[in-house]
Amino acid sequence: MRRTLIIVLAATLAAMIAPPESVVAMSAGNCDAGTQKSMHVIVTRASTTYDAVAGDAYAFMLHPCTPGGKYSFPAVLPANIQGSGATQIVQAGYLKCWRAGGAMCGQNVPSDGKIHFVITGADNCSGCFQKADAWAGLPILGHRYRFRVTSTSTTWTYCIRDLTDDLPYKCEPGGQAATWTAGNQVWWGTETRNTASLMGPKDPQAIVMTYMQYSKTADPNWTVTTDSTIAKSGVPHPGAYHNFLFDNDYNNDGLESHTD
Numbered sequence: 260m261r262r263t264l265i266i267v268l269a270a271t272l273a274a275m276i277a278p279p280e281s282v283v284a285m286s287a288g289n290c291d292a293g294t295q296k297s298m299h300v301i302v303t304r305a306s307t308t309y310d311a312v313a314g315d316a317y318a319f320m321l322h323p324c325t326p327g328g329k330y331s332f333p334a335v336l337p338a339n340i341q342g343s344g345a346t347q348i349v350q351a352g353y354l355k356c357w358r359a360g361g362a363m364c365g366q367n368v369p370s371d372g373k374i375h376f377v378i379t380g381a382d383n384c385s386g387c388f389q390k391a392d393a394w395a396g397l398p399i400l401g402h403r404y405r406f407r408v409t410s411t412s413t414t415w416t417y418c419i420r421d422l423t424d425d426l427p428y429k430c431e432p433g434g435q436a437a438t439w440t441a442g443n444q445v446w447w448g449t450e451t452r453n454t455a456s457l458m459g460p461k462d463p464q465a466i467v468m469t470y471m472q473y474s475k476t477a478d479p480n481w482t483v484t485t486d487s488t489i490a491k492s493g494v495p496h497p498g499a500y501h502n503f504l505f506d507n508d509y510n511n512d513g514l515e516s517h518t519d
Contacts, residue, residue, distance in 0.1 A: 290328025293455030311474035324455035469513035
């Protein structure tokens with residue numbers, strides 16, 4: 260999970276229907292036959308100072324490549340703030356880890372066939388993510404969740420809310436100590452990390468990310484992004500990977516990402 264160099268690719272989609280909860284079987288490829296650290300799809304907003312970010316995403320099963328690859332953990336990341344330093348990043352979302360021999364991903368995410376909520380374990384350690392099972396539980400497939408990261412002068416606070424069941428936010432107790440508190444970029448995105456891994460299929464389980472919000476240091480009010488740039492980074496970009504910006508209205512501008 261690194262700073263992304265951008266190649267612009269934009270499209271619009273007229274309407275989106277909330278995805279159903281059914282599960283579709285997919286088969287990922289062999290990690291070693293894929294390209295490592297590739298296929299990031301990001302919606303970005305930059306060139307100002309941000310201290311909070313939030314975004315919604317449906318929880319769907321992800322499909323990592325066959326164990327053996329270091330980057331076998333596709334992820335959905337609806338809340339990210341990037342700092343000015345190369346390793347400065349805070350993130351919240353979910354991923355599925357599948358490593359050879361049962362090795363963990365990040366700090367402690369198990370290779371157990373499940374998707375897990377994850378957050379950044381330290382704000383100056385890119386890729387040092389950790390599971391949020393202890394305070395957020397496990398994602399329920401088909402449910403829509405809101406992920407939020409906010410800062411004070413000393414602390415990052417990570418929160419997750421189940422919107423489908425209309426539950427209150429669950430937040431990491433005590434938060435995490437901050438070594439920086441304002442970033443110069445916010446983004447929302449999906450990452451396969453390896454071209455042999457898969458996102459969900461277009462119908463009915465495309466990854467849908469909506470209500471992408473941010474707060475600027477100079478303006479504490481939340482703003483929903485209504486015109487952003489969609490970016491695809493890492494090479495190559497297999498034709499089976501698709502992503503669109505859709506623009507229904509103020510509350511529903513977002514990202515759709517899927518694999519054929």
